[in-house]
Amino acid sequence: MIICPNCSHENPDGASYCDSCYTPLPVVTISTCPNCDSPVQSDASFCGNCGFNLKSASEHEKSMTEETDNTSSPEEVPLPAESPISTPEASPPDLSDDDLALVQELIEPHPLTQLQQIGAFLIHVQTNINLELPNNLQVIHIGKPNNMIPPDIDVSGFPDSDIVSRVHADIRFEGNAYYFEDSGSSNGTYINNSVLAAGNRHKLRSGDRISLGKGDRVSFVFQMSS
Amino acid sequence: MSVNLSCDFSDRHLDSSVSTSQRQLAITISVDGSISVSNTPLNLCLVLDHSGSMGGQPLDTVKKAARDLIDQMSYKDYISIVGFDHRAKVVVENQTLINPESVKEKILYLKAGGGTNIDEGIKLALKELSKSMKSTISQALILTDGENEHGNNDLCLQFAQLAAAEYGITLHTLGFGDYWNQDILEKIADAGGGTMAYIESPDQASAEFQKILRRVQSVGLINAHLILKLAPNVRLAELKPIAQVTPETIELEPEKNLNTYIVRLGDLMLGNDRTIMLNLYINHNPDQIVAASTANTIHAVTAQIRYDDPQSKLEGLLSPEVTADLTLIKDFQPQINPQVQSSILALAKYRQTQLAETKLKQGDRTGAVTMLQSAAKTALQMGDQQAATVLQANATTLQSGTDLSEAERKQTRMVSKTILQIPTNQISTNQIPTE
Numbered sequence: 208m209i210i211c212p213n214c215s216h217e218n219p220d221g222a223s224y225c226d227s228c229y230t231p232l233p234v235v236t237i238s239t240c241p242n243c244d245s246p247v248q249s250d251a252s253f254c255g256n257c258g259f260n261l262k263s264a265s266e267h268e269k270s271m272t273e274e275t276d277n278t279s280s281p282e283e284v285p286l287p288a289e290s291p292i293s294t295p296e297a298s299p300p301d302l303s304d305d306d307l308a309l310v311q312e313l314i315e316p317h318p319l320t321q322l323q324q325i326g327a328f329l330i331h332v333q334t335n336i337n338l339e340l341p342n343n344l345q346v347i348h349i350g351k352p353n354n355m356i357p358p359d360i361d362v363s364g365f366p367d368s369d370i371v372s373r374v375h376a377d378i379r380f381e382g383n384a385y386y387f388e389d390s391g392s393s394n395g396t397y398i399n400n401s402v403l404a405a406g407n408r409h410k411l412r413s414g415d416r417i418s419l420g421k422g423d424r425v426s427f428v429f430q431m432s433s
Numbered sequence: 434m435s436v437n438l439s440c441d442f443s444d445r446h447l448d449s450s451v452s453t454s455q456r457q458l459a460i461t462i463s464v465d466g467s468i469s470v471s472n473t474p475l476n477l478c479l480v481l482d483h484s485g486s487m488g489g490q491p492l493d494t495v496k497k498a499a500r501d502l503i504d505q506m507s508y509k510d511y512i513s514i515v516g517f518d519h520r521a522k523v524v525v526e527n528q529t530l531i532n533p534e535s536v537k538e539k540i541l542y543l544k545a546g547g548g549t550n551i552d553e554g555i556k557l558a559l560k561e562l563s564k565s566m567k568s569t570i571s572q573a574l575i576l577t578d579g580e581n582e583h584g585n586n587d588l589c590l591q592f593a594q595l596a597a598a599e600y601g602i603t604l605h606t607l608g609f610g611d612y613w614n615q616d617i618l619e620k621i622a623d624a625g626g627g628t629m630a631y632i633e634s635p636d637q638a639s640a641e642f643q644k645i646l647r648r649v650q651s652v653g654l655i656n657a658h659l660i661l662k663l664a665p666n667v668r669l670a671e672l673k674p675i676a677q678v679t680p681e682t683i684e685l686e687p688e689k690n691l692n693t694y695i696v697r698l699g700d701l702m703l704g705n706d707r708t709i710m711l712n713l714y715i716n717h718n719p720d721q722i723v724a725a726s727t728a729n730t731i732h733a734v735t736a737q738i739r740y741d742d743p744q745s746k747l748e749g750l751l752s753p754e755v756t757a758d759l760t761l762i763k764d765f766q767p768q769i770n771p772q773v774q775s776s777i778l779a780l781a782k783y784r785q786t787q788l789a790e791t792k793l794k795q796g797d798r799t800g801a802v803t804m805l806q807s808a809a810k811t812a813l814q815m816g817d818q819q820a821a822t823v824l825q826a827n828a829t830t831l832q833s834g835t836d837l838s839e840a841e842r843k844q845t846r847m848v849s850k851t852i853l854q855i856p857t858n859q860i861s862t863n864q865i866p867t868e
């Protein structure tokens with residue numbers, strides 16, 4: 208299934224244009240997680256098995272490649288940002304041992320050091336993956352990729368994420384406390400096994416269990432690190 | 434007169450390494466022959482709204498437009514005129530145009546007053562048209578300036594479907610001013626196999642009437658149906674898989690009979706090609722490719738036209754069958770057919786505008802703005818500058834918190850459905866500036 212980035216229509220596998228709005232669809236292929244070798248979709252932001260951040264890995268690799276390109280031809284005048292950049296067909300640059308070590312470090316997950324840096328995190332119960340709450344945001348959107356409100360916490364890589372709405376819930380940071388709100392999800396949100404009524408907010412305390420959708424299938428435990 | 438069919442896939446190659454591929458198939462239908470050969474009499478019925486709101490200049494210009502139209506018709510054509518307010522009555526009974534002046538005089542008797550009841554008007558029109566159906570091209574032109582407040586919109590649609598499917602009568606709609614209902618007039622024209630026109634100001638009435646008359650006069654063959662046979666490993670997409678994209682965009686609903694689909698096309702015009710686009714999914718076994726063999730060819734779709742020729746009075750004629758083939762290849766590289774690409778963009782523009790209207794009705798203004806901006810970009814990509822300008826302006830209006838005016842809603846519908854100017858045929862990658 209391929210979800211249209213423009214109208215959110217669910218298209219069958221093999222679609223190259225959205226059946227509904229005829230927007231060209233991203234080419235989704237299956238690749239393997241660089242960390243645990245599980246199969247992952249090319250548009251997933253993190254591995255559903257080990258939680259490895261696929262997006263940042265590919266971005267780091269990209270920026271590494273660009274840096275290496277620049278150093279290899281320092282006399283070249285950089286293009287103005289507005290003009291379309293035509294990337295010449297270049298063979299992958301040779302990386303020095305130092306570069307390789309740096310790449311290794313960037314793609315290596317560091318759950319422990321991450322925990323020290325952040326104020327709060329969610330532990331995904333079914334896979335035991337820790338998700339840091341971005342500490343620079345006042346509102347953190349939880350959901351799956353969509354055209355309207357892109358999620359800050361993307362749960363599409365987790366098992367059973369089909370029961371989670373694309374725009375499911377928000378975590379709000381106000382006056383040193385975190386609040387949980389359902390943003391009109393189809394299947395609802397449960398906090399400590401009681402339904403969170405739409406429009407109500409719940410002040411999160413360490414140990415609270417949050418389930419997205421019914422049946423406790425996509426669940427998180429909230430933890431504050433201080 | 435004969436019918437020509439040509440089939441083009443968005444990409445006629447399939448990647449042998451995957452098991453399912455999506456392809457669009459554009460089927461273009463043209464009629465060979467010359468206009469002068471077509472001397473089949475027309476059987477026209479004008480259905481004119483003379484409700485109170487038409488009083489003064491609007492009704493005067495419509496009367497003049499109708500009288501000008503009569504002047505353009507031939508003495509062997511049939512005419513009938515139905516006037517409606519909240520009731521409908523026959524103004525001119527079905528007759529040949531032997532005495533055009535007496536017909537034109539009767540038009541002058543129409544007086545403004547009362548409400549609007551479109552379905553009563555359509556019902557009487559079908560009754561009048563049915564008096565001269567034999568070997569004619571039978572069509573109704575329905576003009577209204579308002580909501581169907583005394584009538585029933587579902588009934589309008591049922592009449593349109595019945596007219597087209599059972600009697601081969603084509604219905605055109607003309608919206609006059611800004612307060613007609615673009616949803617119902619579009620549905621009547623789509624179901625009736627005709628066109629929808631927007632008369633923005635009274636002085637355009639005559640030109641829009643003439644435009645439809647020219648279209649009616651170019652009809653060569655009638656009651657045409659597209660017959661499609663799909664190979665067992667080919668299926669239509671689940672969501673709205675068949676649409677007309679030229680001359681205007683219309684969603685089509687096929688009738689299914691085993692692996693055969695029948696799509697009603699109605700009139701075929703001389704010098705005015707029709708393009709129908711199918712959205713297909715093709716299944717094949719990955720890497721089942723045989724070196725230098727015809728086994729790599731998939732005879733995906735067979736297309737044929739069934740039609741009536743009013744001139745030779747022959748019915749149920751069949752065009753030659755045309756087969757659209759796909760080829761499985763290794764080392765697949767996409768090669769998009771530019772003509773099919775323009776058809777895809779035309780349908781994308783229509784669908785994205787429709788989605789924007791749906792979102793607006795649901796109160797999702799932000800979603801509507803985003804979707805209108807997508808539609809504007811699509812229009813620009815297909816070289817349709819006018820649509821791009823209208824759609825982008827509407828997005829900007831909505832974004833500023835202002836509602837769209839009735840006129841803007843009508844313009845939006847028209848530019849989404851048709852290309853009002855000749856496209857520059859140039860695929861542009863310019864971005865529209867957004868505020």
Ligand SMILES: [Zn+2]
Nearest residue numbers: 211214225228
């Ligand atoms: Zn879409």
Ligand SMILES: [Zn+2]
Nearest residue numbers: 240243254257
């Ligand atoms: Zn992994």
